Amino acid sequence: MQPPEATTTTGYQSALAAYCRSGRYTAIPGVHKGHVTHYRRLVYNVVDDMLQSAYPLTYHLLTAKEWKQMVQDFFSSHACQSPQVWYMPRELHEYLVKTQHPLLEKYPFLSELLWLEWLEVELFMMEDKPAAFTAFGDIQADAFVLNPEHHLQHFHYPVHLKQAKQISAEDKGDYFLVLFRKPDNGEVAFMQLSPVLVTLLELLEERPQAMHPLVEQACATWQLPLNDAIREAAGAFFAQALENRLILGYDTKSHIL
Amino acid sequence: MVGIGFRKDFAAALLESPFFHPAFIEVAPENWIGVGGYWKKLFRQALEQYPLFTHGLSLSVGSPDELDLVFLGKVKDFLRETNAQIYSEHLSYSKCDNAHLYDLLPIPFTQEAVKHVSRRIRQVQDFLERRIAIEIVSYYTPVAPEMTEIAFINAVLQEADCDLLLDVNNVYVNGFNHQYNAKAFIDQLPMERVRYIHMAGHEKVAEDLIIDTHGEAIIDPVYDLFAYTVQRLDRDVPVLLERDFNIPELEALQQEIDRLQAIKNLHLKNHQYATA
Ligand SMILES: [Fe+2]
Numbered sequence: 333m334q335p336p337e338a339t340t341t342t343g344y345q346s347a348l349a350a351y352c353r354s355g356r357y358t359a360i361p362g363v364h365k366g367h368v369t370h371y372r373r374l375v376y377n378v379v380d381d382m383l384q385s386a387y388p389l390t391y392h393l394l395t396a397k398e399w400k401q402m403v404q405d406f407f408s409s410h411a412c413q414s415p416q417v418w419y420m421p422r423e424l425h426e427y428l429v430k431t432q433h434p435l436l437e438k439y440p441f442l443s444e445l446l447w448l449e450w451l452e453v454e455l456f457m458m459e460d461k462p463a464a465f466t467a468f469g470d471i472q473a474d475a476f477v478l479n480p481e482h483h484l485q486h487f488h489y490p491v492h493l494k495q496a497k498q499i500s501a502e503d504k505g506d507y508f509l510v511l512f513r514k515p516d517n518g519e520v521a522f523m524q525l526s527p528v529l530v531t532l533l534e535l536l537e538e539r540p541q542a543m544h545p546l547v548e549q550a551c552a553t554w555q556l557p558l559n560d561a562i563r564e565a566a567g568a569f570f571a572q573a574l575e576n577r578l579i580l581g582y583d584t585k586s587h588i589l
Numbered sequence: 590m591v592g593i594g595f596r597k598d599f600a601a602a603l604l605e606s607p608f609f610h611p612a613f614i615e616v617a618p619e620n621w622i623g624v625g626g627y628w629k630k631l632f633r634q635a636l637e638q639y640p641l642f643t644h645g646l647s648l649s650v651g652s653p654d655e656l657d658l659v660f661l662g663k664v665k666d667f668l669r670e671t672n673a674q675i676y677s678e679h680l681s682y683s684k685c686d687n688a689h690l691y692d693l694l695p696i697p698f699t700q701e702a703v704k705h706v707s708r709r710i711r712q713v714q715d716f717l718e719r720r721i722a723i724e725i726v727s728y729y730t731p732v733a734p735e736m737t738e739i740a741f742i743n744a745v746l747q748e749a750d751c752d753l754l755l756d757v758n759n760v761y762v763n764g765f766n767h768q769y770n771a772k773a774f775i776d777q778l779p780m781e782r783v784r785y786i787h788m789a790g791h792e793k794v795a796e797d798l799i800i801d802t803h804g805e806a807i808i809d810p811v812y813d814l815f816a817y818t819v820q821r822l823d824r825d826v827p828v829l830l831e832r833d834f835n836i837p838e839l840e841a842l843q844q845e846i847d848r849l850q851a852i853k854n855l856h857l858k859n860h861q862y863a864t865a
């Protein structure tokens with residue numbers, strides 16, 4: 333059914349905005365029919381460009397027709413809430429999940445792929461989170477300071493490990509990772525984690541702690557025997573995390589003591 | 590003074606360039622609010638070197654929707670934190686029926702819109718505790734007009750009691766698209782309200798239509814209109830070169846800045862001589 337023709341200033345404004353969102357034009361008095369199409373084109377392009385740059389892997393995965401239909405569904409039926417266009421792509425992920433979009437059925441890992449892509453954007457862009465630490469300390473004894481610019485994630489498909497087109501139902505499983513922003517160049521990196529390491533980082537999120545109490549608590553949580561192999565693996569993990577700045581350094585208070 | 594729109598495309602180059610010397614930079618607060626990391630570092634460095642002017646995108650003063658006061662609060666904080674010299678916005682709407690469109694749509698030139706928009710501009714000025722400059726936008730079709738564009742603009746400026754951001758290229762584009770004389774249009778604007786000038790390039794997409802792309806160099810007729818505007822103004826107003834797409838080498842941007850500055854110098858010097 334065609335909506336009734338607008339007759340008030342706000343009605344004309346709604347009609348023009350609705351046309352820009354849907355591409356379906358209903359006559360508005362005084363409007364140049366040949367030229368008004370540029371508004372639809374310009375508005376659509378801004379949104380499409382923004383989504384393509386936030387979700388390059390998804391853009392590559394979907395057929396051109398699927399992508400176009402998805403953007404069209406999203407922009408015409410979802411009311412974008414963010415006044416900041418760079419933050420708007422987050423709403424595409426929310427929209428697809430909320431509406432249980434048919435693409436999620438065709439690509440069971442799509443929601444996780446989109447979320448991974450969005451996490452990378454958000455971590456790269458997000459506001460700085462200050463943390464007090466010192467670069468000097470003893471890896472065996474001093475309390476670690478976790479980089480607060482991180483995000484722990486549990487996926488069911490290896491969207492961070494495999495090309496999207498190669499992912500199949502057989503890949504379904506549990507994948508843990510931590511994404512974080514490197515303080516020196518602002519780039520976003522990730523590390524694969526075992527469930528025990530997730531626990532360890534969750535403990536470290538609460539407050540700075542030293543390696544041995546951390547490993548003890550994590551092993552207790554998972555009812556694992558605390559043996560040399562685990563100690564060694566933990567030592568290697570922390571050395572790597574210090575190197576790549578998932579762990580910024582050492583707690584200043586514990587260091588002074 | 591002539592400034593440049595601070596684009597991520599050349600942010601790093603701008604900070605390092607030995608020959609590129611805009612007098613100030615302009616950003617859209619929307620692109621920098623809540624941003625940290627790599628971009629925040631560059632932006633902070635830029636703020637150490639240049640004064641900041643701001644030009645908002647999504648306040649949508651012409652919108653039928655309620656003003657977003659949460660967002661406006663963030664803008665206010667941003668203006669304070671960055672010591673922004675000017676906050677400007679567009680005489681258009683970019684949000685409608687609770688949905689952002691991320692582009693500038695033309696407001697119907699109606700009495701109802703004059704009342705609504707000017708009330709909102711006053712509301713924004715009260716909230717921010719500062720005057721704002723409102724920009725005349727390019728438009729590609731009228732929408733249900735009851736009055737002329739110039740009557741609409743002048744009524745809004747008067748009722749809102751705000752400053753004017755005069756985008757000379759937009760006046761040129763609108764004059765072409767809607768077949769009026771751009772100089773005569775400028776003659777009818779309240780020059781005492783002009784706080785800020787924009788200059789940019791555009792693209793002619795059809796025999797009877799120009800789109801305001803900010804993706805090309807400024808063309809000669811727009812420089813002419815700029816010279817005319819500077820003469821009419823008869824005082825020094827900051828000028829911004831807008832270049833958002835298809836960005837050339839910084840040398841080319843510096844040449845445009847130099848040409849704009851030369852035009853200003855010529856006409857303002859003449860003035861000093863005449864009044865000496
Ligand atoms: Fe402008």
